[in-house]
Amino acid sequence: MKVKTRAVMTGRLWLLFGHTHPLNCAGLIKGWNMLLGKTRSIHVFLTMTILALFASPANATLTSADDFLFGVGAVTVDSSTSLAWLDLSITEGKSFNEVSNQFGVGSIYSGYRYASPDEVYALFETAQIPDINHGDPQYSSSTLALSSQANAAPALVLIHLMGPSYQIMVAGVSLSEIAGFSSQHVTVNGYDRIQMPYAIVREDVVTQGGSQSFGEVFTVGSNLNPAESYVGVGSWLVRPVPEPSAIAMFCVGLALIVIAIGRKRSCINEIG
Incomplete structure (x- = not known):
């Protein structure tokens, strides 16, 4: 005994x-x-x-997951930060204030919160997007000054994974975008504004080198009115994963x- x-x-x-x-x-x-x-x-x-x-996985990964309320593939899980991201297409066209008022218990976005620009930056890094918050210097004198060819492929994968908040075809150029309100408040000319991280990919752009794709990926520089809604702009919402x-x-x-x-x-x- x-x-x-x-x-x-x-x-x-x-x-x-x-x-x-x-x-x-x-x-x-x-x-x-x-x-x-x-x-x-x-x-x-x-x-x-x-x-x-x-x-633990050898490398950080992004995987699609289901949400009991929003359906199949409505969430993207980042293994490096243990955060689950709600697809921006779900909140597209809703203002910052409208979404913020639905975080309470029993509300539609209960359990979620606004992500900070730094958290969005970490998400872009997990997606292996190389040029965040700056473009390729060789295009500095063109309309693609904020873009990078190296961003195009990984950014497009992320956009399709999270559900594009905006898509359009203009003059043969396909544009896909994820953009949304973050948690960051800034003051612009005395007015409260919300920082808007985004990723835009332009495909089939005709250049001297032929048809190419470019990605523009920023977490700073764009600020929106929290009381207004915008076409193609959703909200970067996250919840913790155990x-x-x-x-x-x-x-x-x-x-x-x-x-x-x-x-x-x-x-x-x-x-x-």
Whole structure:
């Protein structure tokens, strides 16, 4: 009995202190080995769950996800920031004030908030857009002064992933855009304005080098009236995605409760 009790206590210590680093699963596995004893199936299940939850992707990724209210593919999850982004097409044409008034419990955007320009910048970085907040110097004297060819492909992928807030074809040039209100207030000539990060891709632009595509990606420089709505402009809305470590800790706690209940029943059966 003393040997078994010592093993249980040691297992608890491993569970508490054996994972000081998020990826140090060895301590967790050893703890499960000591605590669960003969319950082989539970042990295997929980061990695999913990390994899956603590395993971090080698590279940051953007993935499409569903939203119970807004439907299939309405959210884009950024693994590097653990933020879920609502497609801008959903809030397109709504003013900053209109959306802000629907953040409360039970409201349509409950759980979401406005993203900061820095968070939008991080999203653009995860999308591997290289030239953010500046264009290619070789086009400085043209209408493409704020654009970059290197931005076109990754920006277009992001635009299609998040749902374009605006699309149009003009003189053979296809323009796709995601633009929206952020959380940043600025004062312009004494008036309150909201900073508008955006990404625009122009495809099939005729240049001296032939037909090419350009991407214009900025998180600064454009400011809009919060009381007005604009065609092609939505809102950069985000909500947090639970960290794998938090989910794992929940699983650990749940497993310990199950074990405790099982032992209590075992003791009752032995007494009976």
